[in-house]
Amino acid sequence: MTTVNKREQIWQSLSDSEYRHQFVDEEINVGIAFQIRSLRKRQKLLQGDLAGRMGIRQPLISTWENPNYGQYSLQTLKDLAKAFDVGLLVRFVPFSKMADWAANLSPDVIAPPNFTEEKKGIDFFKRMSEQLETKDDSDKFVDAIKGPRPSKEPVEYASTATSRGDVI
Amino acid sequence: MDSEFTFYDYIDADGSGVNIINTWLNGDGKAAKAHFNSVIRNLEVSPPAGTQYSLWQHHYIGHLHDEWKGFREIRKEAKGVQYRLICKIEKRNVFLVTWGYHKGRWTTASTPQTCMDRVIQMQSNPRKYRKEHDDS
Numbered sequence: 579m580t581t582v583n584k585r586e587q588i589w590q591s592l593s594d595s596e597y598r599h600q601f602v603d604e605e606i607n608v609g610i611a612f613q614i615r616s617l618r619k620r621q622k623l624l625q626g627d628l629a630g631r632m633g634i635r636q637p638l639i640s641t642w643e644n645p646n647y648g649q650y651s652l653q654t655l656k657d658l659a660k661a662f663d664v665g666l667l668v669r670f671v672p673f674s675k676m677a678d679w680a681a682n683l684s685p686d687v688i689a690p691p692n693f694t695e696e697k698k699g700i701d702f703f704k705r706m707s708e709q710l711e712t713k714d715d716s717d718k719f720v721d722a723i724k725g726p727r728p729s730k731e732p733v734e735y736a737s738t739a740t741s742r743g744d745v746i
Numbered sequence: 747m748d749s750e751f752t753f754y755d756y757i758d759a760d761g762s763g764v765n766i767i768n769t770w771l772n773g774d775g776k777a778a779k780a781h782f783n784s785v786i787r788n789l790e791v792s793p794p795a796g797t798q799y800s801l802w803q804h805h806y807i808g809h810l811h812d813e814w815k816g817f818r819e820i821r822k823e824a825k826g827v828q829y830r831l832i833c834k835i836e837k838r839n840v841f842l843v844t845w846g847y848h849k850g851r852w853t854t855a856s857t858p859q860t861c862m863d864r865v866i867q868m869q870s871n872p873r874k875y876r877k878e879h880d881d882s
Contacts, residue, residue: 591882597780
């Protein structure tokens with residue numbers, strides 16, 4: 579199903595006011611629970627590791643990862659954002675914005691990179707775009723990734739398949 | 747959407763002709779509809795079980811036992827009733843085949859054999875018996 583169709587379905591369902599408010603509830607309850615566990619996995623942390631970072635007991639992490647919990651305080655969310663070193667947005671928005679968000683979920687939306695990982699990615703693209711301005715087309719991309727190589731030597735490209743969560 | 751899995755609703759093509767999952771979620775199961783839809787959207791983009799980032803596990807989706815062995819469920823408790831959406835996973839396809847309530851005891855309109863028959867129908871004649879999960 580395309581994102582547009584999914585968005586249309588979500589938008590249509592929001593015409594019902596009772597459902598609309600349940601939708602807000604569940605997008606927070608389910609969304610936060612999935613994000614906590616996904617972020618923890620992306621950062622290779624056990625529940626105990628995360629609890630240690632936050633100075634709390636491990637069972638609380640398990641409770642927060644339950645999509646039926648739904649009792650997060652703003653302070654808890656801010657503490658989690660700090661522990662994961664990611665940003666946190668708490669805003670009132672139009673329903674269309676929520677429908678867009680819900681229809682466009684992806685692994686990187688659920689578990690975004692932390693600051694260090696994001697900075698590495700940004701620095702990499704900055705370096706690459708600087709090289710693009712000075713090198714000839716055939717070499718620029720490889721050079722940006724692997725560094726300069728001998729000009730006439732054939733190059734073998736190893737498989738670059740990486741698992742999700744590798745540095746961008 | 748960057749989907750890992752596709753959820754399908756069972757269409758009762760030989761009977762009423764309706765999407766039984768969507769019909770229930772807009773009827774008796776309405777209190778749990780937003781929860782189920784949100785869990786489904788998150789699971790759709792979660793890598794398969796056994797991989798490093800998978801969320802196909804406890805809290806999000808449960809394994810059923812005894813005569814329901816082989817089926818999975820998504821649960822939601824609302825207003826003192828435990829709602830359950832029952833599915834079967836085959837590779838990257840998730841077939842939503844029936845639902846149930848738990849009000850002191852487990853109640854569902856379908857038997858495990860009926861559900862298994864539905865899975866076979868959804869696999870063998872997808873155009874007739876299944877539709878991508880409907881959020882509306």
